[in-house]
Amino acid sequence: MEYFTQQLINGVTLGSIYGLIAIGYTMVYGIIGMINFAHGEIYMIGAFVSMITFLVLTLVGGIWLPLALLAALIMAMLFTSIWGWTVERMAYRPLRGSFRLAPLISAIGMSIFLQNLVQVLQGARVKPLQPLISGGFEIMEKDGFTVTISYLQIFIIVLTIVLMTIFTLLINKTSLGRAQRATEQDRTMAALIGVNVDRTISTTFVMGAALAAVAGLMVTLYYGVIDFYIGFLAGMKAFTAAVLGGIGSIPGAMLGGLLIGLIEAFWSGYFTIEYKDVAAFSILVLVLIFRPTGLLGKPEIEKV
Amino acid sequence: MSVQNQKLDMLSLLKESGLAALIAAALALPLAGFKTFDVNGTLTAETRFNWVLVAAVVVFFGRMAISIGQKTFFPSMGQAAGGAAGSIGDVINQNRTLLLCLLLAAVIIFPFTPMANRHSLDLAVYVLIYVMLGWGLNIVVGLAGLLDLGYVAFYAVGAYSYALLATTYDLSFWICLPLAGIFAASFGIILGFPVLRLRGDYLAIVTLGFGEIIRVVLLNWYEFTGGPDGISSIPKPTFFGLAEFSRSGSDGLPPFHELFGIEYSSLHKFMFFYFLILALALVTNLFTLRIRKLPVGRAWEALREDETACRSLGINPTNTKLSAFAIGAMFAGFAGSFFATRQGFISPESFTFIESAIILAIVVLGGMGSQVGVVLASIVLVLGPEIFRELAEYRMLAFGGLMVLVMVWKPKGLMSKRNPTVLMHNDTNAKQGAAK
Amino acid sequence: MSDQSHEVSGVPLLEVEHLTMRFGGLVAIGDLSFTAMREQITALIGPNGAGKTTVFNCLTGFYKPTEGRLTLHHPVKQEQYYLEQMDGFRIPQVAGVARTFQNIRxxxxxxxxxxxxxxxxxxxxxxxxxxxxxxxxxxxxxxxxxxxxxxxxxxxxxxxxxxxxxxxxxxxxxxxxxxxxxxxxxxxxPQALCLDEPAAGLNPKETLEMNELFHFIKEEEKIGLLLIEHDMSMVMEVSDHVVVIDYGRKISDGTPDHVKNDPAVIRAYLGEEEDEELPPEVAQDFEGENA
Structure with a gap:
């Protein structure tokens, strides 16, 4: 039971991170119907930006921790968003309306490019960071096994909840959200009634990138090591989460992320840790076979 | 154009380039502006703002050059460049047979020329493996329009099938080769059956996941695959079971040079590998050229064009896609077993996602469905990095950038002219519409 | 509709019985029944959004109907096929129902x-x-x-x-x-050919040629045609049988002559006021044949 609780806590933490990345996939897919293959790399850039911000802050001298976190959060979101915007502008926008596979292939190229760019600029070795937030609560103890929830885990979970609330309000209550939903339904029609489609799509990428940057920040703090390659696996798992939840559905992405996090935590807790990545993909395949629309996705009605 | 107009133009040009430079600086600031490194196990950073400056300046002038180029020198640069590439394609197409015969002759004579040595033959074999993989994937991506991001998984299945069969059961290469193809095709069918019913982009991600699963399994199933250590001392093929390529022969087979009464040369083995992969690649090519003109090949292309219309004509989309997927996998299996026997050693290292991406890039950059394009792209993408070895670090960077650029510039690839599989009229007059 | 004279006679080819198609809460087609005969042209008409294409999509397997039975009597194989139970691609392959699309594919x-x-x-x-x-x-x-x-x-x-x-x-x-x-x-x-607005976007000359093509297919190939069309004069000229639907329900069924005089049809096309005169060009369309 104690072990179970511990895995549950770990799983929810991990799931928060995946959920934040998954939203980027699901939003982009919803609005332009493409898999933004480079999204995992955007998250990786977010992790690097936050790491560098922390390092710079340490260099200029000690700074009150909450302020440092806030600074890193803002920096990561800001700079990563610019990357997200640029990627869309350079690699995807010229291909809108091109044949089906073109943007996907361009996205794969972009993903390889960004990965290697960071490798060239920052080196291939893993980057270890001193733990910034340590300590935690002991929830229960039995037979020498202590269940703890660290401050960091609390930080991650709370921040995720706050961001997702803000984000949901943004989508549901603002004119920006309305423009997004209109563009999703029918791009031509949306343009005709005065929605700036290009800008709406750009905003979608920016929002996705900002959330991925937060996930990058979290992962930097949580694991303490990052390298240029982390985007690949995380991206794939987040995409799996998006599909699991029902691609195009934002609550679905959150739910999917949570489930993938839990599956991974329990799998490595109870089975073999080596195959934890396989577990996530096997679930993806199973979901696609038995419920191609995902858990919360709407069935697609084919227009002929 | 009036002077004032030009001034205005200049102003907007400056503004545009300035904005681009500003964005470049913002992009570069966190990632290039600081250098992170270890000092006694602690990570620290130092500034490197000159790099940011360089990035901004390069982008500023680059953007300006592109704008000026577009407006003054080539009012339709895209079209002009496209036209140039198109006309090269036309020239190639017009003298197709002649060119192909010359190319084939050159490729066959090559090992007997003084240029052939261990190194050049090795390189040629290396390129030919990718040509074969590219042709195999072209069936899946180019003809059937199925985006397979885990093609390397089937290559791995082929390689491990041969390695395991040859080392465990002592089977000869010539028995293992078809078996490896069959295994790879079966994997293709098992994977394809559930996912080929889904939309195209799901297939991409599932095949990608499958590629990773295969790699993780190879890495962790120690008893069976040797884990990260891989499998070594994989036997070399014999000369069709007649002779062997060592100086003295073994296993009761005479050495190759004695069988043919020629002088021993260590090159014979490499030449044999060269011709073997050449033959395998050519078989792949001939198969593709032939099947394209058969009903199933036309159905693949039709599916790529419009799946809904295909269903309304009574074509079973799942089975048709499955056949393309399995056949593509089979050729990867053949290539894999050749790879295993040539290397003599295989490990999961050789079957990463990057390999899939390279093969895909070969198909895409060459122009989907174009067989000649695959050859050209393989030469550029495989040989290029070998020549610029010092720049190995930038290899994948250039590679990713090239993929994006080619897609943006010519989304259909460099050699994208499609030849009809059948003609009603043989005179060129009636074909004008096709050329339009 | 008690009067028998407007009923279409012939050998049944495609029987639609109680076809219902719901998307979520929306009823696109409600309890639609009609029969298309062999060697005849059956036109399916109705205002925009009446559910005509949805009927085609059910017949050709793109949608699985919520309820209902779609029977094809294959004249050559002497078999009956229940289209609602078949996979989309088997409908043209086995039952011989072919189609075209509103947006050409x-x-x-x-x-x-x-x-x-x-x-x-x-x-x-x-x-x-x-x-x-x-x-x-x-x-x-x-x-x-x-x-x-x-x-x-x-x-x-x-x-x-x-x-x-x-x-x-x-x-x-x-x-x-x-x-x-x-x-x-x-x-x-095919044994049955479903044409989804084949004359859309054609000029009058092309429409005329299209009519001839339909006649040719009917006479020479001896198959049944099912037609969705907006061009009323074309429908009245080529069809042997007209089925009118509105809001997914059948409002009239019979020979062209019967349908064009059916008050329900006029109401559906022109609104509720029954005694209003037809606009001249519509009236011409409806009566073009008799003139």
Whole structure:
């Protein structure tokens, strides 16, 4: 039971991170119907930006921790968003309306490019960071096994909840959200009634990138090591989460992320840790076979 | 154009380039502006703002050059460049047979020329493996329009099938080769059956996941695959079971040079590998050229064009896609077993996602469905990095950038002219519409 | 509708019984029944959004109907097929129901001739020994392919596209594309041909040619045609049988003469005020035939 609780806590933490990345996939897919293959790399850039911000802050001298976190959060979101915007502008926008596979292939190229760019600029070795937030609560103890929830885990979970609330309000209550939903339904029609489609799509990428940057920040703090390659696996798992939840559905992405996090935590807790990545993909395949629309996705009605 | 107009133009040009430079600086600031490194196990950073400056300046002038180029020198640069590439394609197409015969002759004579040595033959074999993989994937991506991001998984299945069969059961290469193809095709069918019913982009991600699963399994199933250590001392093929390529022969087979009464040369083995992969690649090519003109090949292309219309004509989309997927996998299996026997050693290292991406890039950059394009792209993408070895670090960077650029510039690839599989009229007059 | 004279007689080809299609809460088609006869042209008409294309999508397997039975009486095989139970691709393959699309769906990067050969896929597949004979270059397959090209040539002659057989189909003018799509559907050798607004976007001359093509298919191929059309004069001229639907429900069914005088139809097209005069051009359309 104690072990179970511990895995549950770990799983929810991990799931928060995946959920934040998954939203980027699901939003982009919803609005332009493409898999933004480079999204995992955007998250990786977010992790690097936050790491560098922390390092710079340490260099200029000690700074009150909450302020440092806030600074890193803002920096990561800001700079990563610019990357997200640029990627869309350079690699995807010229291909809108091109044949089906073109943007996907361009996205794969972009993903390889960004990965290697960071490798060239920052080196291939893993980057270890001193733990910034340590300590935690002991929830229960039995037979020498202590269940703890660290401050960091609390930080991650709370921040995720706050961001997702803000984000949901943004989508549901603002004119920006309305423009997004209109563009999703029918791009031509949306343009005709005065929605700036290009800008709406750009905003979608920016929002996705900002959330991925937060996930990058979290992962930097949580694991303490990052390298240029982390985007690949995380991206794939987040995409799996998006599909699991029902691609195009934002609550679905959150739910999917949570489930993938839990599956991974329990799998490595109870089975073999080596195959934890396989577990996530096997679930993806199973979901696609038995419920191609995902858990919360709407069935697609084919227009002929 | 009036002077004032030009001034205005200049102003907007400056503004545009300035904005681009500003964005470049913002992009570069966190990632290039600081250098992170270890000092006694602690990570620290130092500034490197000159790099940011360089990035901004390069982008500023680059953007300006592109704008000026577009407006003054080539009012339709895209079209002009496209036209140039198109006309090269036309020239190639017009003298197709002649060119192909010359190319084939050159490729066959090559090992007997003084240029052939261990190194050049090795390189040629290396390129030919990718040509074969590219042709195999072209069936899946180019003809059937199925985006397979885990093609390397089937290559791995082929390689491990041969390695395991040859080392465990002592089977000869010539028995293992078809078996490896069959295994790879079966994997293709098992994977394809559930996912080929889904939309195209799901297939991409599932095949990608499958590629990773295969790699993780190879890495962790120690008893069976040797884990990260891989499998070594994989036997070399014999000369069709007649002779062997060592100086003295073994296993009761005479050495190759004695069988043919020629002088021993260590090159014979490499030449044999060269011709073997050449033959395998050519078989792949001939198969593709032939099947394209058969009903199933036309159905693949039709599916790529419009799946809904295909269903309304009574074509079973799942089975048709499955056949393309399995056949593509089979050729990867053949290539894999050749790879295993040539290397003599295989490990999961050789079957990463990057390999899939390279093969895909070969198909895409060459122009989907174009067989000649695959050859050209393989030469550029495989040989290029070998020549610029010092720049190995930038290899994948250039590679990713090239993929994006080619897609943006010519989304259909460099050699994208499609030849009809059948003609009603043989005179060129009636074909004008096709050329339009 | 008690009067028997307007009822259409003939040999049933396609029976639609109690067809209902719901999307979530929306009832696109509600309890629709009608019968299309062999060697007749049955037109399905109704205002925009009445659910006509949805009926076609149910008939050709793109949608699974929520309720109802769709029976095809195959005149050659002497079998009955329940279309609602069949996979989409088996409907043209086994039951012989072919269709065209409202937004033309050709294989744009393939030539006109290739489009027609793809339509003969299933037959050629068998003849090519599922590609084995074909790969070996056996005579059997080459003969089959020559026959397939002959059939393609026959239909290309019919629709006047023989000279353009080697064109990329996306390079054809609009009207040619419409006719090519019909030729392609005919190459599957169907028993029932469903045409979704075949005259949309055609000029009067092309529409006239289209009418002739329909007559030819009906008379020479002896199959049934099902037609969705907005062009009222065309419907009244070519059809043997007209079914009018509105909001997914049948409001009238019978001979063209019966339908055009049916008050329910006039109400559906022109609104509630029954005693209002028809606008002159509509009246002309409705009566064009009698004049």
């Amino acid at each position: 050709l294989f744009g990067n393939m030539t006109v001739l290739e489009n027609l050969l793809v339509a003969q896929h299933n037959k050629l597949m068998v003849e090519s020994g599922f590609s084995v004979f074909g790969l070996l270059g056996l005579k059997k397959y080459r003969k089959a392919e020559a026959e397939a090209i002959e059939l393609a040539k026959y239909w290309l002659d019919r629709v006047g596209l023989y000279d353009k057989a080697d064109w990329n189909s996306s390079n054809l003018p609009y009207g040619d594309q419409r006719r090519l799509e019909i030729a392609r559907a005919m190459c599957t050798r």
